[in-house]
Amino acid sequence: MASNTKNALQSAGRGAGYNIILQLLFRIATFVLNAFIVRRISKQLLGVVNVRLTLLYTTGLFLSREALRRACLSKTDEGCNVRHVVNLMWATVPIGVLCTGLLSAVWIFLLEQPPVVDIPDYPQAVIAFAVCTVAELMAEPLYVLAQRYFYVRVKVMVEGGALAARVILTGTLVALYPEWGLFSFCISYVLYAVVFVMLYYGFFTSVIKDKSSPIPISSWGDLLPQPAPNQPLLSLSTWTSPRLVYLAVSFFKQSFFKQILTEGERYVMTFFRALTFQEQGIFDTIANLGSMVARFVFMPIEESYSVFFTTTLQRGLVADQQPPAVVKTASSALSVLLKFVFLVGLIIVVFGWSYSYLLLMIYGGDKLTASPGPAILRTYCFYVLVLAVNGMTECFYFATMSKEEIDRYNRKMLLFSFMLLGLSWLLTTTFLGSLGFIIANSVQMCARIVYSASYIRRYFASVSEDPLSKAMPAPATWLSLVVSLFVTVLSEHIFCCNTSLFHLAIHVAIGAACLLMVLACLFVFEKDLVQFIRQNILARSRPD
Template identity: 45%
Template sequence: MEPGPGAAKQPQEALRHAARLTSYSAGLQVLFRVLTFLLNAYTLRYVSKETIGVVNVRLTLLYSTVLFLSREAFRKACLNVGADQKWAQIINLLWLIVPLGMCWALLLGWIWLQLVTIPHPALVPHYGIGVVAFGLSAVVELLSEPLWVLAQVFMLVRLKVIAESLAMVAKCALTVVCVTIVPHWGLYIFSLAQLLYSSCLLACYVLYFVKFVGSQEAQRKSFPISTMSDLMPKYLYHQHVINPRLAILTWTFYKQSFLKQILTEGERYVMTFLNVLNFGEQGVYDIVNNLGSLVARFLFLPIEESFYVFFVKVLERGKDIGHQKQEDVCMAAAVLEMLVKLVLLIGLTITVFGYSYSQLALDIYGGSMLSSGPGPTLLRCYCVYVLLLAVNGMTECFTFAAMSKEEVDRYNFMMVALSLAFLGLSYCLTWWQGGVGFILANCLNMGFRIAHSLQYISHYFKLSENRPLVGLQLPGPLLLAYLGSAIVTSFSQATLSEKGLMALTVHVLLGAVCLIIVLITIFFTEPKLVQFVKNQFLSQHKKET
């Protein structure tokens, strides 16, 4: 049995749930990224890189923008609730996501059709159909949002894994079949696949709740919904139709969501609206971006999402730590320290070994089309960005969980300036360095955000004996292991990687030996981290099986 939300308010239960959710989400992201990885490698052999660029940059940006601007603020505000809340008000608030999503889909769809450069029909046909299909897909997916929030709050973690896995498998299967049989359909294929994904996702959530609502399991979890009609919006007599406090908090996060979306997808907006790269170059950049962000998406993002839930349940938002339970504060600080160190080591490992093996990875994945051009340089730069992305994700996870509404508002003003600076840097650096300029701008952006989060965390714990930021400090032997690995693999890459199969095999074996040395050094120099990973992640798999 998984604990209900009332039990999750206890720090230990919340920590166990966050670790379990991270494990499930990480597994789900692994599946997604592997399937996408294989799908891109397969479709590259049947469709043009221009089509890949339009789908993975232009149309996916439309889809993700509609989703993010419609639901992100509601998710952040409504996840920090429990069984004692008036769920009818919360459900009414959550259903506002759907009309909001329709408005964004119509507005952004018109922009995508009228105000940006449209690909030539002979090169990428059916562009208009693609815009409509991806916008509609986002709206269909938003219909499941109230059910998603309920599943998260009441820790129905398997539902998310099963629903998204089935939807992704269906999408990939349809894409492969259509690309193989009717590749000339072009964007029709990807449009149908995207609509199938959203429809499957919605169907899984609806079917699950039809079975779950009113069941004995729901009663054991103190689930507040007794009939399916309770999941629909309704007028409430003699009380507020929506929760006023959550509505205000949602609006606060909503203002921030515009800025975060610009910072998250900034390079795609620059590519879409300023046309600094042609569609073929966008396709290559996106492929490298997907490959470079493989670990960031399937590991860092689930950790951030899951432990955000842990921090908001353990800490009281906006309260000085002197007025909170000290055992809760100590636990949050200890967990933050371990998580920061964990993602730092993962990011460093990717950076050190990514430099020497980027060209080989691209050659295996896409052949000379990727490995002979700017692809290796792009991927090497992206490995450095992944390190910054790891640290920023974890520090911002804690910062947003602990900030008061007023502090979030002040941060929003800073994000305005940061967003404008980022867009300007992206435009200038791209004209100077092409696709590498996008990555450099992202690195600078992440650096500023990390500095702000570190300053906030340091100030938050200044009156406490807890110092979670020591997680950023690494022991000398481990630093030497990373430095030695960087030197050995770089020399190997320069002298062996292009001298035949035998030399390439030696290059790979040297990298494997260096990686083993690094892992052994981590095991002996970071015993607390090893124990944390063993207790909070590995043990969860054993318990579930």
């Protein structure tokens, strides 16, 4: 058991490491290409693509697959074979058709339409994004099988390759055919879906041929939905595990509210017309820039260690009912992971305050540095810190709570959703404008942190473990961050941001020196974090 737990922990660590490295490489490339795109399309088109159409795409995917993914990746007290998982995950396709069909009708017939003169192909673009959503769901059974058997690099390679293809094609089309408008983005999303599905099926071609693969798949027929032999076709147990279905239903309720919490500002923009399409484009571009670290650092960690927690800890049982070695490993991992994301968030706050204007100037020029662009990015840095802590605490919470706790939390999610929507509408329509979205998100995120933190304390109370208190940085680390904040703010006031490249270089050099000082303090005073990274992320082990 201890060996299996160690292997799972190392697999999760390597998965997070691969995710972070590859995501970093792709995000740098997409950062450059997106900067090119932002300078060449209108603010209105930015708003329609990045808010309206992307919201359709993410909502369709989230509602169609999130609950089933969580259920099929959970460790339950009932054995669920591969056939149960494959059959249940194929249900994402008809669910996706239903969800995207309804959403497309709302997007085309009920919501405010962009001006036809400026964006003539909006209805066709809605249909194209909906089709891409359903197409991507064709790979869901393969995704879940790869995750269940710890093929940690597959997800990174597939999503990274598909993303690179999409962004490169978008940049090319925008440069060569700027008059195509929305049509360029539709073609790019279609390419993403095709590459995504083809890469997963290409990987499973090798799995089928590899007789030593741990995934019990020997033919393409094993990846298709099939009933159990000699069982009535209309019986649920003929196709899958009833427990998985019931768990998925609970997660589906939760997924609905989580999607509102995740994309709350986009829903308010879309349904309540809180901002114009031009304002939406600017806000979303800056928010995407501010959330880059959340996407290529925090999200891979959460996804990898969610698999670790769900596959090593028995869902619904408290710590003293689990194997002691497993609990100790899980507690240590959680404390170090919380410390890591907390420190990364603090670094973003410290350096984001003094370098937001410079980053926006490089990325989008006057289009983004005009007020309130820098204020939005600075405020978003604080939100990223809260987002990091909440993501890690909820990662553990969602991986270990019982079905009854899931149902109770669904009611809390309803409260959090109303809190977010109400605050967003109130703050944006009164005096804060775009900043209201970030402040509203931060408030509801803090409430969620308090709730999930109390759950973690109760979970480990019976075994005298306290991963939350162990996650606090050392005093020397705090001191280095405070000094860096003071020095970089002073540097910005003196050297930034005029037209002198020499002064800008001095400002950047001061920030780099302060960052090196902070990293040196981490290396010296955060021994547990350094050791964890060496043993579980940088360690060489069996191939994945």
